[in-house]
Amino acid sequence: MASLILLCVLLLWPLSSGSEVVDVLVILPKNNSYLFSYPRVAPALQYAQRRLRGADPHGALTFNLSYADSECGNSALFSLVDDSCEKRPDLILGPVCEYAAASVARLASHWDIPMVTAGALAAAFSQKSGEYSHLTRVAPSYLKMAETFAAMFQHFSWRSALLVYEDDKEERTCHFTLEAVFLLLDPDLHDHLRTHMLSGARDERLDAEDLLHAVREAEVVIMCMGADVIREVMLAAHRRRLTDGSTVYFNIELFNTSSYGNGSWKRGDKLDTEARLAYASLNTVTLLKTVKPEFENFSMEVNRSIQKERLADCQDCGSINMFLEGFHDALLLYGIALHEATRKGFSKKDGAQITAHMWNRTFEGIAGPVSMDANGDREQDFSIMAMTRPEEGSYEVVANYFAINGSFQVLPAFNTDRFTLRGRRKPSPPTPEKSYGLGVSALTGIIVGALLGTALLMAFYFFRKNYRISIDRRTRLEQCDIGKHRQLREDSIRSNFSAA
Template sequence: MLCLAAASLLCVSACLLALPPRTSGLLRVDVDVLVLLPRNNTYIFSASRIAPALEYARRRLSAGPYAGVNFTLRYENSNCGMEALFALVDSARGERPDLVMGPVCEYAAAPVVRVASHWDIPVVSAGALASGFSHKQPEYALLTRIAPSYLKMGETFAAMFRHFGWQDAHLIYHDDKEERNCYFTTEGVHLLLDGDYETTAFALDPKEPLAHLDELFKIMLNHQVVIMCLHADAVREVMLMAHRRGLTNSNRLFFNIELFNSSSYGDGSWRKGEKHDYEAKAAYAFLNTVTLMRSTKPEFEEFSVEMRKSQRKKGVDVCEGCNDVNVFMEGFHDALLLYAIALEEAMKSGYTKKNGTEISHRMWNRTFEGIAGQVSMDANGDRNGDFSVMSMTNHETGTYETVMNYYGTNESIQILPGFNSERFFLRDAPRPSTPEPPKESSGGLGLSAATGIIVGGLLGTALLLAFYFFRKNYRITIERRTRREPCDGKHRQLREDSIRSNFSAA
């Protein structure tokens, strides 16, 4: 009997040793991840640049409380086009992937997210930042955006307009009619300002020179705030031309949007080593740059070092003007962590890795600690954005520093020590007049006073009506193409829409 009991104990012990270990209440699970990124290294979010960030995240997860989740990463070339959709469809010939990461480019992401949402596959991307993707139902139902969208960036401008009392904006942007990054960037600003403020817009062809654009500066004369999304050389040329025309003064503010060229944030971009540098530096003294807020977290510094080492080992060329570490690397790292958190919660509640809707919704409306700091996701599955405003604070050296921060989670503005109020409060902005107090001796209204009130009321009504029709007819929406644009390609549907169109039309 004793021998039998001993044998049974040995059998039970052997069975227990054969069971996979439990980690954080989660049995081992294999997750098939399809990563859709371009192979072309001219993109700062190419597969060669993002892969080290994903591998870094996978190593961290395997050594921590999510060791039971085994991620298999399969990289396919999105080529920022329809190849991304074909890769998703081809991958589904066997078993469909459990998770799709990417694409980044809008025109590649749109069909992929539609099909993946139909198949109940979560899509997490540090791209697809166009405003149209904010409308999740029904086409983009399972899209989670781990980088702040252009609409979130637009909140920064809306907050500044409210805080400083600006009244109108002139938007200038490059439109290459292909990936249209600046078009979608400017769209986010337009959507947040239009309706509350007068907004006009001017589209530039990046292949054409700027010297003949007198119309641009004529429009600029009538606006308080000029907001640009242009290539660095074009920003410099516009600022030089504006400065020569006397448009850089206390009656006008200039902003440049620079989200992804993270090495400079506008610092020193006026310098080209040629005869106009001194003049350009003077012009850039009136330019402010809106960019993503950067982290100084120690963990992020360690991450940055690892990313640089990985890129050197792979021989990846750093694109001109780009930093070795950018928001896309940070974003895709955090995307894998966010998915692991949501997957564990879903499985604890009895769901499987194939319940994409449940997993996606558990990634939304939550806050967690990412590689660069706290990451806050809103209830719509979009990351709240923190942005910085940089200005030239040393006019001798022409160097910039951060003067203001915007925090998207609580929609607040933080003024920093380098802030100069004269650069943001317009001196000659119209202010409401203060009526004179009535004279004490006036016991009632005389005939002339009554007549003045009647005439004033009629004039006021006429002015209000004139302003209404002027506003209605004068508002300009952003042009989708130049007159020379051929009537073909993927922009045919977009061409007829205003900038407020839903991207799903594309």
């Protein structure tokens, strides 16, 4: 079906246009410890190239891919500048890391080059009107994920939360993840929303007492940490009886990797039994997975290519994560948009026009339909997983969130008790005071003013009364003195006249 759609689009390509070569610069880290290193992504891009060629009988579109090491830092910008000295690329794929992507996206917008990535997921990249105007994100942003929590908080009427994250001070993946949750939750909850940061340093131990004190105050705990740290937190909470249903725990897992926290409790150690009981209270928010025959073929071919290359420092290479899917779909989306823009008279150098054709559309990706919103960000559905059989420790999807219509779907495996807070009294909304149309501050001002006015009037009354008494007394004394002085003057005159 997907190949048929591509064929219908590409058959409309003008026969007289000849072969079109598109220069693509892929800016990703070379280090295979990253899930999105370019040696790991390259097989997915090659698969997309073959898919495009198979759908284009005229061979009108050819991609010339070159790779540059971003090192998840400033090297990404340097690579773009160095590569553009002689000729600028027609398309930029990547970077993924936020700090690397920011500088590249600014320059791409200035140079009118489309930039498509399965990264740059932080909330700041949602502002596309300025320096990120040419940025298209084919992987779900953290804000899209946060919509799931916003829907659950509304559905279950939760009123307080604790956001716990591990900050490595470099890529800061979990910092940006929970930042989006904080931004998207109802502002009325922010007075009951707390954050707790754990250092990403490996030699620093978890301060369980400090963390669990904050846990006791929250109805919902949302965590973004490595799998080992999450296990340590859940064990500590279980030992202090904080997994008794009075708190709902969530883990966020987007990348299909244990380094991001995959909800796994089993380690093969003596704590497995206790961990299984603790994880019975832990729910995981993850991408909703759809499987179709073409995706199975994609997975096998990419895995085969990676194994053939025998990549060094490559963990989890046997799994197909969202970055591999995303960059495959990125090249596909660009190819469709370029064909449409060219049919309307634009060229591959009209970056703004090609970018506009990638936004606000739906196409068939490698794992299913891909919907891009009007802001150039991918819409994504998410699932909530829970341990439905605690005796086995197995997980199952219990609910889904659908981004297109913002609906929250509860599945048959859903257990209401698991998401119902026990032993907590929900805070009642404040009752407004009656003031007969006046605000509280205005009414208070009137009362205080009346009291002050009464005090001033009384003070003035007593002051005036005392003043009048003093004046009357002084007047009588003065009259008495005047009478004495007059009598003395008259006696003096009489004596003088008598003498005369």
